[in-house]
Amino acid sequence: MTLQARGLEAGYGRAAILSSIDLTLEPGGIVAVIGSNGAGKSTLARTLAGLLRLKQGEIEADGVLVQDHSAERRARSGLILVPEGRRLFGRQTVAENIRIGGRAASRRSPERARQNVEMLLDSFPVLRERWNQKAGLLSGGEQQMVALTRAVASEPRYLLLDEPSLGLSPRLTQEVFRLVTLIARETGAGILLIEQMAEQALQIADFAYVLEQGRITAEGPSSEVGSSEAVRTAYLGK
């Protein structure tokens, strides 16, 4: 029972942005994909979620090849992406956003999804206060909270988070990451944390991949990756 990508190649137009990507994600674990701007992180997230057709390779979720499935079908089977920039429905309320997130879970385990949402709301009561506000009017941190809660409402088996720290202060980033840990623990979903903030991401991840120029240049347990030169090189040059 894993999410596996084998030999992925993807990109826009003729250009390949990703090539020969292999990665594995298991339920309950947090796997970080780190890399600098432009390394192809978002392309990877979009390819896995089905927003971008891959040129080559396979994606297998729980033993089913899903690379030909549409994004909505993958979502309904529990492969959930929180896209870069959160992409909330800004004209709808927080409640509506979370409710619509539940649509992906409606055929599997809506009840469990509801419980998990309650659990998150208990930990972050600020969202209950914003419950009937338009999501577009919330602050960046609050929006990220809503996006994560919305994802949990989808009862993810595999949760892809594309740069949840984007545009957030380090302090808020830390909170978001705490929430990610909580989600992993409580929902049992496998979380692929695609991040630029390497050190913080590595702190909560079990395993990590380093993405550079569309290829995986290093991988291993996050503690090892974090202390390796590979990371500093990828980010700060030699």
Next chain:
Amino acid sequence: MSARRLAKVGALLLTASVATACGSGSSESSSSRDAADSAVIGVIGPKTGPAPQFWTETNRAIQLFAPKIEKQYGVHLTFTYADDAGTPAGASRAVQTVLNEDNVDAVMGPPQSAQALQVADVVGRAQRPWLLHSASNATLVPTAGDTNWAFRTAYNSDDLSDVSGQVLFAPIDGKDPVVGIIYSADAFGQAALETFKTYGEQHGVQVVGESMQTGATDFNSGISRLKAAGVDSLFINMTSGADIATVTESMAVDDFDPVRKYATANVLADYRGLASPSEWKGLYFIDPENFNGSAYKAILSAYKSRFGGVPDLYTTVFNTYAMLDAYAQAVKTAGSGDDYSAVRDALENLPAVHVEDQSYEKPFGPGDGELDEPDAADWYVMGFDDTPQGNIVTLGTVQHCIDKGC
């Protein structure tokens, strides 16, 4: 691909297309023209376009009556058809095709004024008989004059206005009426308005005109304007019966019920199916022929047994018959269709044209290409009875209605 190559390909394609276009005519006829007493008629009509019923009725009338007339006069008539697509350019193209490629001896149609207008000069210059079997505008499509080659078996707009004017402009309760005219926004309708206006000026009668777009969803604003102007004598000169239904519907809505309501025989197409008896109560229409007369009865029953149902355009069928009869006689007299001026002279001097048991003595003459004369005593006023299907009833001649009221 370099521009040079593109240019070459373009040139090739262009040449090819031009070449093919030159080669493809529309000739649907390939008759032997050698036989004496034979003629080729080029029929132009809107096969495609917004009013294909003109095309249909013309063709049906030809199918129905041509064999009989050929036999009757011992002439051989060949028909070649060209589609004017309901546009002036289409008519221009069609007339060129029949004149030059099919080399016809006579042109029949186009039936609609706008198209006829575009080709009038061309047919005139070609000096071949032009057979107009459909109501058209006398000024735009004239049949008189020294170089006249046109002959019309339908009424023209001037005659229609003349006769209808005699009824509509007649005093109501001893006072001059306010005359209203609702006309189609086309060449025929506009000419009708002009004639009425002139007529009104001559007689000191107020004339109010409102035009209506074919297929308009309602005519409420036009009706309120007519009502506001105090119109009590109304003429509805529309090409489509469906549009007349829209007019009478709006009249009902606006509670506008003038003392006189007249229309043309176009009211027979579609109108009764779309309006209700209450709307056609008191609505009369004018035509040179009596639709309850024996000639019409014979034509309609022949039409019915061949095609099932009545024609959309009664008059087109009737007038096509009359035209075929006239032309066949002229060809017979001239000996052959390709002696154009002999045929023309023969047409001008025909002793009589027959439609079934009805005849028109000396219908045409030099400078007179009109079968119908604007004589109120010869035209009929008809209406519908109260039954849901609205049977046609003949109220009498126009003169009768002027004298005694209808």
Next chain:
Amino acid sequence: MKPTNSPRTTAQRWTGRRPGRRHAGLRIGALQRDLLFLVAAAVVAALAILPGRTGEGTSIATMQLVGQMAAMIVAAIGLNLVAGLTRLVSLGQGAFYALGAYAFSYLLLDVGLPALPAMLVTVLGCAGVGAVVALGSLRLRGPEFTMITLALAVLVQQILLRWPELGAASGYPNPLQHGTGLLDPVSVLGFEFDPPLTGGVVATAMVPIAVITVVALVLYRNLCRSAWGRSLRAVGESDMLAAHLGVNVFWRKTAALALSSALGAVGGIFYVLIYAHVQPESFDLFLSISILLAVLLGGGGTVLGPVIGSAVIVWLQQSQVLDGVTSFEQEHLSSSWYLSTPGLLGVLLILVLFLMPQGITGTLAKLWSHRAGQTTSVETEPGIAGGGDERRVVRLLEQPDQMRDGAQALLLTDVTKRFGGLVAVDALDLSVDYGSVHAIIGPNGAGKSTVANLVTGVYRPGSGSVAFEGTELSTRRPHDIARLGVARTFQTPQLFSSETVLENVKAGFADTASLPWWKASLKPPGQYRREAELDRDARALLARVGLAHDERTLAGALAYGKARALEIARALARQPRLLILDEPAAGLNSTEVAVLGELLMELRRDGMALVVVEHHMDLVASVADVVTCMAEGRVLARGTAAEVLADQEVVAAYLGRPAEDGGETLTDPRPAGGGQA
């Protein structure tokens, strides 16, 4: 990219040398091609009207067909300027065709103008109407523009149907008002041009129709293939891109629509010359759609596509060739449920969009380039793209005084930009000197690209000043700023993907913005020289960025690294003094990055001021004189690359070191609205 090893001396030797007779061969080549086109067009036109030379009756229908083709061709090439090149899909071309036809007839008969002035007034008048329509509608794009032109087409027909002075439904002229249904033959200098209406009369009107069509085609072709045409393609690609090439997008679109309308009017004039009479029902929406269909079928945006499309469409409509299909349907499918010509044209429209989205010529061209693309060798004119030449272009031709090394090029003072509640750039100070590279680094969302957009005029700063060589930029628009000498590349390369690499670079030259349309279409001898220069300079630029062997490739087929290189070459074409590169190394492999680095160093040596928004630290470390690290819109650190990369705060921001206490939290509920991004 290929590093250059050519010694500086070669470059200087080249700089002093003006192109002279050496390029005569090239110039004649272009001239020959143009002459060939002229001759070919003239021959086709002559052949087309040849059947009418005797005035025989049988030729009249053909002459009308040819005339209608000509009318459709000029209207369609006009529409192509708007719908094909500028990609503003207009359903209003029929309106200008109608206006042209009516205006010309009215001026001839009612106003009594002689033919030539009447023609001139008609064309100018319609161009004016087109410009007015443009002024009102150019804010609209996509479907909205189509809708307003659709409304215009319907409106014009409705008005013509009703206007009493123009005969309304009786047409113009009509016997009722004018005593005749046909206009007199048009006469110029005593020579009468008879329409193809009467057998036995030679349709001399076909001669001016043919001549004008050929002239219009030649001028139009020149225009399309000129820098002016390139500017329209740029607008079609994106307004933003065109503006960054210095093109005043608004006026360029207005001019395109005016020209297009003028050509539409010429189509209408042809109609009058052929039929000598106009009727409103000839100019219905179907006409507008047919013209657009002609453009699409032939290939929108290509030079000859609309010509071929028009010929095919008119032929299909007017000859009875589709009747065969109809009778086939009637015999084999259904005698009542069948399609005739109008319906079949509807099917054709759908099929073209489905099967040949690039039209006949586009599809042929694609097949051609597919077949020939791999084997095409680069035709290098001797001495043009040789090793040493490339430097001549990279080195600025003249160095303005203000460009001495070390002088300040760009100065941002206290610049702040907010988007809603988000502060993207916060009180930023930044200065860039000539002969230096200023790198801006920082994590995603730090505001780096916003800086690039503020300098190039995409955004206006909320407060603060942006000055280039002392000129305030904050109130200027992108095309203005580009003309001052600022060029840029984009985060994702914006290229004309269906054009060749060479054409892409040529779009970068200042001519794209500055060449007037009349000069472009008349193409005086100087233009041949200029085009040859552009070709040569563009090739040199391509050689410089390592694309010498790709000049015939379609830009859309380039690999990512090459696409970036091409974009840089295009940005350099204008010889900017300040160049802003937005993530130039993204997607490049390490060899390519190294070559890019060398290129940047050379530009720097040439005295250019460079701003590089980058995340590739190797590149930054090797080229940047000054590095500014931004985070959350503010400057985190500034200094040399070594200093900045060693800065602990920078390292933390990059790697995401866990934060200290303080700032907003989400666990403690606070009043609504207190939160901050």
Next chain:
Amino acid sequence: MMDVVVTGLVTGGLYALIAQGFVLTYITTNTLNFAIGEFMVVGAFLAMFLHGNVGLTGLLAIAVAVLVTGLLGGLTYRVLVLPFSTEGKHDTRWLLTTVGLSFVIVNLTTNAEGANRQPLGFGNVDSIVTVLGERVTGQQLLLAVVAVVVTVLLVVVISRTRLGGDMRAVSEDAETTALMGISPRRIGALSYVVAMMLVGLGGILWAAQTGVSPGLGPPLLIAAFSAGIIGGLTSLWGPLLGGAVYGLVTAAVGTALGSLWGEVSGLLVVIAVLIVRPEGLLGRRVEIKV
């Protein structure tokens, strides 16, 4: 004066109902069906056939015809709109394919049924009703009432139901909606079905009064299109307002200057709205991101 207001508003109801067919699809898919007039024709012919030839009762014939028209709308979306709207907001190929479809339908129905108007044979409220002291036909009033009811229903459904939430989500951000397990294509197809059902219903009720013909579409296409643009294609209330404005302007100008200038004035209003406020009176301005 009052009669102009009443007639204008009542005729505006028909335009509003058809314009709703534009708005529904525009909200969810950013596309319009330019063959909308021909879908009215299809609906009306189907109803006539089902009633006259198959022998269904009036209401049943209407229901089936409306449903089939809706399904044809869904098919149109799948085959002629979806594949031609893949290149972002500036992709206008769908406009041309639907225009092509309208040619096909007009031609096909003209060839098969002739250009004449045929009575539908049922469904006409054949009476004159007095509203605010002014007389209007029962059928037009019915259409106006249906337009209002349909609009209210749509607003309720879209703001209150789960499906409505999905539709709003798709209209805001189709891609993200897909990430929620909702198929934007299915929502798009559904909105085409519903939209063309409304159009079919409008076509049938209208044809019941004026008769069925292939030429039924164009006059109403222009009016409905105008109503949609004036009201704003992104607002469900837009058609009602746009229909009312268009109906009032054409009625008022028609009464003042003659009915033929009415339509011209309506088109001038459309052009003015597109120039001054392209999103329409009630529409939402779409921000352009760089």
